[in-house]
Amino acid sequence: ANKLGSRKEKTLAMIKPDATDKMGTIIQLIYDAGLTVTKAKMTALSRKEAMDFYAEHQSKSFFNNLVQVVTSGPVVAMEILGDEAVTAWRRLLGPTDSSVARNEAPDSVRANFGTDGTKNAGHGSDSLASAARELEFFFPSTGHGPSNTAKYSDCT
Ligand code: RTP
Ligand code: MG
Secondary structure: OOOOOOOEEEEEEEEOHHHHHHHHHHHHHHHHOOOEEEEEEEEOOOHHHHHHHOHHHOOOOOHHHHHHHHOOOOEEEEEEEEEOHHHHHHHHHOOOOHHHHHHHOOOOHHHHHOOOOOOOOEEEOOOHHHHHHHHHHHOOOOOOOOOOOOOOOOOO
16 A cells, blocks of 8 residues: 555556557546556557467467457557556456447447457456566566656555
């Protein structure tokens, strides 16, 4: 807990290529939910990078389609900070399948901006352990440039 007594988490949010044209709306949804964007990067993933990022799904039937979707254009990766950020961001995303999302969570990101079960607008880490791995993937602590540790150290 920080000095205010709240327990904040960090998670990795990724806006997939099919929804980058809605990045403004999606980022607004994040802030409206009381979460904060503490890092952001727009970047294109190579096929190898996409396969590494989704390594846990390599044996799934949808893997090739998933890699295709996520390399079809740039993505926006963000570190999201807030109370129960892992769960909160996945709640904003809605169910994995965009059609299911339209039925069960009509206000969600996937309901509004996703197309189907794989082309579904966004990604969210599924646990704190996944978040740590995925944040390091997009924002390596060994990278060059400002380390981004000073500004938020009081909040985390
Ligand atoms: P994500 O990892 O992207 O936040 O989504 P998730 O936890 O809700 O879903 P997961 O099971 O981890 O699957 C990762 C991504 O693979 C694609 N997918 N396609 N049956 C299908 O066609 C299918 N199932 C999953 C989606 O792009 C999903 O977000
Ligand atoms: Mg997942």
